[in-house]
Amino acid sequence: MSSDLDAPRTLTPRAIARTRRRESLAGFSRSFRKSRGGMLGLVIILIFITLALLAPFLFSRSELDVTQATAAPYLSPSLSYPLGTDDSGRSVLALVVWGARVSLLVGLCATVLSMFIGTSVGIMSGHFRGFTGGSLDRVTEWFLVIPYLPLAIVLATVLGKSMLVIIVVIGVTSWPGTARLIRAQTLSVGARPYLERARALGGSNWHQMRKHLLPNVMPLVLANTTLAVSISILSETTLSFLGLGDPTAVSWGSILETAFDNGAISLGAWWYLAAPGICVVLVVVAFNLMGRAIEGILDPKEEII
Amino acid sequence: MSLFQEAGVPGAASMLTRTSRGVNPTARYVVNRVVAAVGTFFFVIVFNFFLFRMLPGDPIALYTKGRDVDPEEMRRLRAAYTQPIWEQFVTYLKNPFAPGAQSVRYNLPAWEVIGTRVWPTLLLVGSATIIATIVGVWLGIRSAWARGKRFDKVSTNTTLVLYSMPEFWFGMILLIVFSAGIFGLPGIFPSGGLSTPGVDTGTPLGWLNVAWHLVLPVTTLAVIYLAEYSLIMRASLIDEMGQDYLQTARAKGLRDKGVRKRHAVPNAMLPTMTLIFLNLGFVVGGAITIEYVFSINGLGSLTVDALRGPDIPLLQALFILFSGAVILANLVADLLYGVLDPRVRT
Numbered sequence: 001m002s003s004d005l006d007a008p009r010t011l012t013p014r015a016i017a018r019t020r021r022r023e024s025l026a027g028f029s030r031s032f033r034k035s036r037g038g039m040l041g042l043v044i045i046l047i048f049i050t051l052a053l054l055a056p057f058l059f060s061r062s063e064l065d066v067t068q069a070t071a072a073p074y075l076s077p078s079l080s081y082p083l084g085t086d087d088s089g090r091s092v093l094a095l096v097v098w099g100a101r102v103s104l105l106v107g108l109c110a111t112v113l114s115m116f117i118g119t120s121v122g123i124m125s126g127h128f129r130g131f132t133g134g135s136l137d138r139v140t141e142w143f144l145v146i147p148y149l150p151l152a153i154v155l156a157t158v159l160g161k162s163m164l165v166i167i168v169v170i171g172v173t174s175w176p177g178t179a180r181l182i183r184a185q186t187l188s189v190g191a192r193p194y195l196e197r198a199r200a201l202g203g204s205n206w207h208q209m210r211k212h213l214l215p216n217v218m219p220l221v222l223a224n225t226t227l228a229v230s231i232s233i234l235s236e237t238t239l240s241f242l243g244l245g246d247p248t249a250v251s252w253g254s255i256l257e258t259a260f261d262n263g264a265i266s267l268g269a270w271w272y273l274a275a276p277g278i279c280v281v282l283v284v285v286a287f288n289l290m291g292r293a294i295e296g297i298l299d300p301k302e303e304i305i
Numbered sequence: 306m307s308l309f310q311e312a313g314v315p316g317a318a319s320m321l322t323r324t325s326r327g328v329n330p331t332a333r334y335v336v337n338r339v340v341a342a343v344g345t346f347f348f349v350i351v352f353n354f355f356l357f358r359m360l361p362g363d364p365i366a367l368y369t370k371g372r373d374v375d376p377e378e379m380r381r382l383r384a385a386y387t388q389p390i391w392e393q394f395v396t397y398l399k400n401p402f403a404p405g406a407q408s409v410r411y412n413l414p415a416w417e418v419i420g421t422r423v424w425p426t427l428l429l430v431g432s433a434t435i436i437a438t439i440v441g442v443w444l445g446i447r448s449a450w451a452r453g454k455r456f457d458k459v460s461t462n463t464t465l466v467l468y469s470m471p472e473f474w475f476g477m478i479l480l481i482v483f484s485a486g487i488f489g490l491p492g493i494f495p496s497g498g499l500s501t502p503g504v505d506t507g508t509p510l511g512w513l514n515v516a517w518h519l520v521l522p523v524t525t526l527a528v529i530y531l532a533e534y535s536l537i538m539r540a541s542l543i544d545e546m547g548q549d550y551l552q553t554a555r556a557k558g559l560r561d562k563g564v565r566k567r568h569a570v571p572n573a574m575l576p577t578m579t580l581i582f583l584n585l586g587f588v589v590g591g592a593i594t595i596e597y598v599f600s601i602n603g604l605g606s607l608t609v610d611a612l613r614g615p616d617i618p619l620l621q622a623l624f625i626l627f628s629g630a631v632i633l634a635n636l637v638a639d640l641l642y643g644v645l646d647p648r649v650r651t
Contacts, residue, residue, distance in 0.1 A: 142345055142349075142352075145631055147631045148587075150593070150628070154621075157612045158356065158357065234471055238471055242593075242594065260598070264481075265481050265496070273477050274478065277470075277471065277477075281470050284470075288465060
């Protein structure tokens with residue numbers, strides 16, 4: 001601490017802002033740790049992320065190869081196959097663990113894309129008056145009305161089947177809700193005096209949006225992100241189930257697709273259907289719980305469940 | 306709820322307000338909403354044009370795949386496709402439904418194929434919505450009244466889980482438990498379709514047969530949607546219960562139960578009903594996977610067929626139809642809101 005005293009203290013605005021941000025972050029994590037639902041969600045997500053990262057060490061890739069499967073098809077759960085086997089004798093547990101990689105990856109990447117589009121459009125449509133803002137707002141509303149699943153199906157059909165396409169399709173179809181939310185927040189922030197000051201001092205539009213509006217809408221963006229991840233993962237599952245996913249990758253949705261196509265229902269192979277579905281539900285619930293907890297902290301008026 | 310209230314085209318709305326000053330406010334409101342809906346539908350039509358121009362490869366080959374097209378027609382289609390894009394666009398706008406609107410798979414005009422498939426979807430979606438509305442609103446009211454108590458906690462957590470399920474997966478689980486029958490359970494419900502082949506659906510016995518087939522798919526859709534409705538109803542009722550006028554009503558000496566029933570619930574119904582109507586359009590699209598899982602020959606199964614083909618003209622027509630359904634539902638929700646809540650009309 002003595003070196004601190006020796007050196008002349010320079011409190012630049014940047015340093016003040018940094019300290020303030022660090023303090024509010026610490027306060028946020030304190031409140032978050034108090035929320036039982038939020039912590040439960042966080043733990044579930046961390047478990048799944050660990051499993052996804054460790055997948056290559058837990059099960060070798062060859063276990064996903066249909067030609068190298070040794071077990072009989074449709075074995076019900078046992079000690080050697082805790083979640084049973086699929087129609088070609090692969091371990092469902094291995095499939096589910098490997099599937100977590102694709103499902104989580106697609107869910108997270110699609111969310112980042114959707115958040116990026118939604119936040120940029122939202123800030124710009126809230127910041128610019130007149131033609132630019134008006135038309136951006138109108139485009140948002142049009143996209144809000146287009147039913148999301150048919151649009152995603154059409155896009156995925158037109159663009160072909162690959163993981164990148166699925167990510168783009170989900171990102172491009174799920175941003176309008178975020179844009180709406182961010183626009184409203186931008187409008188309310190934009191009316192505050194310090195933005196008028198920034199304008200009066202000659203701050204460019206870019207400067208105002210990046211330095212003043214973005215940091216102010218960021219908490220809302222983060223809360224929205226956790227909720228958006230759950231929607232992205234559900235979408236990935238649905239699109240893969242319809243056969244629009246990457247045909248070479250195993251995801252929870254594609255496991256459900258092969259299970260359904262191979263008559264797992266009439267054969268009563270419940271483990272084959274239950275395992276990937278329960279994973280989806282767990283992850284989606286976990287992200288929802290976290291999102292609710294964050295919303296509750298940011299806006300104490302909102303009730304936490 | 307502002308999100309739903311404002312859906313539409315505000316620019317068009319304010320433009321009209323300026324020119325139609327002095328007109329009866331209700332009429333102005335209705336005109337504004339209708340103009341906004343037409344504008345949005347126009348956007349969908351335009352969007353549809355550019356969407357399918359992104360097709361990789363040879364779109365004409367995709368359009369006419371498996372069809373016996375005479376070479377003259379083929380040449381005409383190709384010539385149309387090599388025109389400058391804006392000329393194509395103008396031609397398209399003159400009649401959006403004409404070019405290549407022949408289903409590849411069924412070799413019939415796309416709209417004719419769709420026409421025969423509308424009723425099963427409406428039957429499925431209609432019954433599911435009615436059940437989801439009644440049960441969802443009831444659950445929401447009970448949870449809000451018992452806020453923080455056991456019933457509320459159990460019901461809110463259950464709805465949260467239901468809301469997080471992929472609907473087709475829930476359908477498959479119901480199928481495997483109640484139709485295939487596992488753990489020695491008897492499979493009591495049919496595995497799919499709308500009626501047993503050979504049964505005349507015109508007779509009362511036939512209706513029963515259809516109803517029996519609908520139990521599982523309708524339950525699936527209803528359970529997923531009632532989760533959402535009950536959450537909204539609960540939130541808006543809790544919001545309403547904090548209002549001052551309820552305090553006044555209680556202070557006048559009215560009984561608590563009456564205050565809730567006659568004052569709070571009707572007001573809280575507003576956002577819930579709007580959401581349900583808004584959802585109506587989306588439910589039609591949401592039935593896609595359910596119809597596929599339960600092999601019901603409606604628009605949803607048709608969509609899956611079209612994407613498997615791919616039958617692009619049919620998919621295009623379905624896309625316009627689904628979007629149109631949402632826009633129409635939106636318009637009805639807006640108008641209904643205007644009737645129920647006079648404040649938005651001014």
